[in-house]
Amino acid sequence: MTYIIDKIFANATRFFALSVLFITAWIFTVLFQESLVAMQTLGFDIITGEKWAPNLEKFGGYAAIVGSIMSTFLAMVLAVPVAIGVAIFLSEIAPEKLKAPVGVSIELLAAIPSVIYGMWGLFYFVPIIRDTFGGLGIGLLTAGIVLAIMILPYMAAITRDAMNTTPDILKESAYALGGTKWDVIKDIVIPYAKAGIIGSLILAMGRAIGETMAVTFVMGNVHKIPKSITDPATSIPVTLANEFNEADSDIYFSSLFELALILLVISFTVIAISKFYFLRRKRSL
Amino acid sequence: MTHTKKRILINKVVLALSTLSALIGMGFLFWILGILIINGVEAINWNIFMFEGAPPGYEESGLQHALIGQLILVGMATLIGVPFGILAGTYLSEYGQKSKLAETIRDISDIMMSAPSIVIGSFVYAIVVLPMGHFSAWAGIIALTIMMIPIILRTTDDMLNLVPSTLREAAFALGAPKYKVILQVVYRGAKAGVLTGVLLGIARVSGETAPLLFTSFNDNFTNYDLNEPMASLTVTMFNYATSPYEDWQQIGWAAAFILSMFILGLNILGRLILLAKKGK
Amino acid sequence: MATIIDITEEKALEIKNFQFTYASASEPNIKTLNMPIAKNAITALIGPSGCGKSTLLRSINRMHDLYPGNKYEGEILFNHRNILTEKEDLISLRSQIGMIFQKPTAFPMSIFDNVAYGLRLQGMKNKSELSDRVEKALKDAAIFGEVSSRLKHDANGLSGGQQQRLCIARAIAVEPEVLLFDEPTSALDPISTQGIEKLIIELKEKVSIVIVTHNMQQAGRVSDYTGFMYLGELIELGKTEDLFVTPAERLTEEYITGKFG
Numbered sequence: 109m110t111y112i113i114d115k116i117f118a119n120a121t122r123f124f125a126l127s128v129l130f131i132t133a134w135i136f137t138v139l140f141q142e143s144l145v146a147m148q149t150l151g152f153d154i155i156t157g158e159k160w161a162p163n164l165e166k167f168g169g170y171a172a173i174v175g176s177i178m179s180t181f182l183a184m185v186l187a188v189p190v191a192i193g194v195a196i197f198l199s200e201i202a203p204e205k206l207k208a209p210v211g212v213s214i215e216l217l218a219a220i221p222s223v224i225y226g227m228w229g230l231f232y233f234v235p236i237i238r239d240t241f242g243g244l245g246i247g248l249l250t251a252g253i254v255l256a257i258m259i260l261p262y263m264a265a266i267t268r269d270a271m272n273t274t275p276d277i278l279k280e281s282a283y284a285l286g287g288t289k290w291d292v293i294k295d296i297v298i299p300y301a302k303a304g305i306i307g308s309l310i311l312a313m314g315r316a317i318g319e320t321m322a323v324t325f326v327m328g329n330v331h332k333i334p335k336s337i338t339d340p341a342t343s344i345p346v347t348l349a350n351e352f353n354e355a356d357s358d359i360y361f362s363s364l365f366e367l368a369l370i371l372l373v374i375s376f377t378v379i380a381i382s383k384f385y386f387l388r389r390k391r392s393l
Numbered sequence: 394m395t396h397t398k399k400r401i402l403i404n405k406v407v408l409a410l411s412t413l414s415a416l417i418g419m420g421f422l423f424w425i426l427g428i429l430i431i432n433g434v435e436a437i438n439w440n441i442f443m444f445e446g447a448p449p450g451y452e453e454s455g456l457q458h459a460l461i462g463q464l465i466l467v468g469m470a471t472l473i474g475v476p477f478g479i480l481a482g483t484y485l486s487e488y489g490q491k492s493k494l495a496e497t498i499r500d501i502s503d504i505m506m507s508a509p510s511i512v513i514g515s516f517v518y519a520i521v522v523l524p525m526g527h528f529s530a531w532a533g534i535i536a537l538t539i540m541m542i543p544i545i546l547r548t549t550d551d552m553l554n555l556v557p558s559t560l561r562e563a564a565f566a567l568g569a570p571k572y573k574v575i576l577q578v579v580y581r582g583a584k585a586g587v588l589t590g591v592l593l594g595i596a597r598v599s600g601e602t603a604p605l606l607f608t609s610f611n612d613n614f615t616n617y618d619l620n621e622p623m624a625s626l627t628v629t630m631f632n633y634a635t636s637p638y639e640d641w642q643q644i645g646w647a648a649a650f651i652l653s654m655f656i657l658g659l660n661i662l663g664r665l666i667l668l669a670k671k672g673k
Numbered sequence: 674m675a676t677i678i679d680i681t682e683e684k685a686l687e688i689k690n691f692q693f694t695y696a697s698a699s700e701p702n703i704k705t706l707n708m709p710i711a712k713n714a715i716t717a718l719i720g721p722s723g724c725g726k727s728t729l730l731r732s733i734n735r736m737h738d739l740y741p742g743n744k745y746e747g748e749i750l751f752n753h754r755n756i757l758t759e760k761e762d763l764i765s766l767r768s769q770i771g772m773i774f775q776k777p778t779a780f781p782m783s784i785f786d787n788v789a790y791g792l793r794l795q796g797m798k799n800k801s802e803l804s805d806r807v808e809k810a811l812k813d814a815a816i817f818g819e820v821s822s823r824l825k826h827d828a829n830g831l832s833g834g835q836q837q838r839l840c841i842a843r844a845i846a847v848e849p850e851v852l853l854f855d856e857p858t859s860a861l862d863p864i865s866t867q868g869i870e871k872l873i874i875e876l877k878e879k880v881s882i883v884i885v886t887h888n889m890q891q892a893g894r895v896s897d898y899t900g901f902m903y904l905g906e907l908i909e910l911g912k913t914e915d916l917f918v919t920p921a922e923r924l925t926e927e928y929i930t931g932k933f934g
Contacts, residue, residue, distance in 0.1 A: 117572035121484035193414025221600025281778035286767040288404035318509025396796025
């Protein structure tokens with residue numbers, strides 16, 4: 109009897125664990141199936157076509173793809189230096205008493221839902237951009253900044269964790285030769301944690317690419333490559349969020365699904381790269 | 394300037410810059426929390442809890458439908474997702490361990506944890522909403538469950554793995570079958586950590602909007618029928634805040650306030666549980 | 674109460690009325706310690722775990738300053754000045770007093786860059802000058818032959834014993850006056866340990882050495898003077914052969930004969 113229960117339990121756990129693989133495969137399959145109509149009708153136009161006009165049955169996703177890439181790039185440019193600065197502060201500079209409160213604050217910031225970042229961006233940041241640069245205040249720049257602020261806490265926290273893996277004794281050896289804090293950070297901590305730091309940055313970028321709510325409020329959903337950084341634009345997630353419920357034809361839906369598939373493949377690849385090349389998980393046994 | 398003096402100067406500059414970054418980070422935290430609290434407190438009144446959604450301009454407008462809807466959606470997702478995730482995590486830590494299969498499952502789960510949530514929404518649309526012919530709470534629940542599983546799986550795996558192998562060996566040595574070792578010894582030892590993982594998972598899933606946009610969609614009225622669309626705090630926030638109506642926007646802030654307090658509360662509770670365990 | 678012999682030869686360091694309290698401690702971890710360190714000689718510090726020997730060692734190059742809240746009192750005289758004062762230039766102090774740690778700590782860089790690190794910190798840029806100093810240090814650390822053909826390779830490719838020699842080369846490249854060894858062979862196998870011990874004895878011609886060791890036999894093999902510490906106090910300091918054969922203090926005798934560990 110015990111033997112039977114043991115077997116059932118073991119198989120149950122294995123079933124649920126395997127389901128994770130199954131669900132992932134299912135997601136890719138379904139997205140692919142739903143995209144077939146668009147793939148056959150549009151071909152490469154979904155990626156290269158600049159015109160997105162559903163009523164004309166034109167579905168060129170170029171503007172959305174470029175918008176995704178540009179907003180993510182902008183966000184990274186803004187967030188990476190600050191995140192590294194915060195990580196250095198938390199890992200090497202902050203006095204013990206500050207490490208916990210500041211560290212926890214950063215982690216709580218990371219827990220705030222992205223929709224709230226979007227709201228804050230819309231009501232508080234857009235006016236600032238509008239006053240500074242003119243125009244509507246909604247666009248690529250605002251989206252990039254809001255996205256940067258959103259991924260900043262997560263990026264800072266995991267980069268700090270990577271830096272903290274440096275053994276104290278290694279750092280002490282450098283101090284013992286007369287190194288300053290910065291010497292130790294640049295010559296010991298960063299080279300030692302290099303893989304983890306880069307992996308963390310890439311992982312954060314992978315998340316930023318798929319971010320919807322923080323940018324939907326402030327991007328503008330205009331299917332055009334913005335001529336200036338303050339022009340409205342769109343990204344794949346923003347397109348999906350705004351248009352999924354308005355799609356009224358098979359080809360429209362299928363194009364949206366194809367964009368979703370492209371987005372999934374891109375972010376999956378980026379995150380997988382960060383994982384396999386940079387972030388080897390250490391198991392304690 | 395001697396080389397050493399130069400080094401000391403650069404050191405001071407870097408320290409200043411990095412402290413500045415930390416201040417910038419903290420600054421945003423306080424800014425966002427600040428406006429949340431200010432706007433939220435101003436917008437909260439009994440109406441929020443007494444009334445359901447109403448067109449703009451109506452006095453008797455509230456969030457009751459969204460609050461109840463959110464509880465149902467997240468609650469059901471938790472009910473399904475947590476046991477699923479815990480059992481899957483148990484497999485990884487207790488049975489699969491370092492095997493190739495287990496490592497693959499861990500990697501895929503990790504990647505899916507960071508994958509775009511709007512894609513999950515599209516997936517559930519295709520497999521639930523389309524066949525059903527309409528939006529439904531079930532679709533939203535399934536989407537949230539899919540998001541919750543990798544989180545619970547990972548934390549369970551990590552927490553169970555922290556239980557020292559000597560504890561397991563002692564139980565086996567007394568003749569206990571594996572499932573009893575897991576249920577009675579390992580789970581007990583990792584209780585606090587797994588609970589924290591669950592709380593954090595709930596917190597994360599509660600804040601999701603994108604997967605609900607085209608699954609549970611929205612509703613202005615409180616309804617308990619899982620086959621019908623259902624309101625949620627997050628989607629309501631999105632709709633109300635992007636509307637041009639001031640009273641709706643205000644209600645949106647009330648929703649934002651309630652939601653973030655809930656999520657921050659769960660986070661802090663989770664940490665306190667872990668701290669309490671460390672203290673023992 | 675303590676028996677501390679008078680050192681007639683020149684002193685590298687003089688520790689006077691030294692007291693040390695860790696940040697989290699309610700009473701001093703090292704109490705009123707007086708100790709001379711002879712120049713160009715090897716002084717070993719032995720004692721049971723927690724007696725304060727590493728704490729004392731790390732005070733000499735002010736390592737405790739890295740962690741806030743620790744307090745030094747008293748004096749450590751080095752080159753006619755008290756190095757425990759606030760205005761002591763720690764960066765320059767650490768180029769005169771070097772340290773080798775319990776585990777080999779090769780930096781994540783090439784063998785050459787490891788040894789050159791301290792020199793570069795001091796501003797040396799000239800390639801041939803660096804090359805000469807690195808070669809000399811590696812030779813003095815008795816490892817040049819083994820690594821001369823792969824100086825540009827990552828230091829992590831070396832074995833544990835080799836890495837520790839590398840750390841010694843790195844420390845002596847800046848030509849310090851004093852070298853502090855904190856249980857340098859505790860992570861090494863017996864053969865590597867032998868090699869390091871031999872090296873330490875050779876080094877005393879150029880540097881004054883203080884070595885903390887858990888291993889009494891090592892102290893016996895290597896040092897000229899030995900100090901026995903217990904519960905934060907220096908119980909006895911004497912010439913090594915005298916201390917081990919005819920210890921003056923009862924506590925010393927009990928420790929040496931293994932009555933407590």
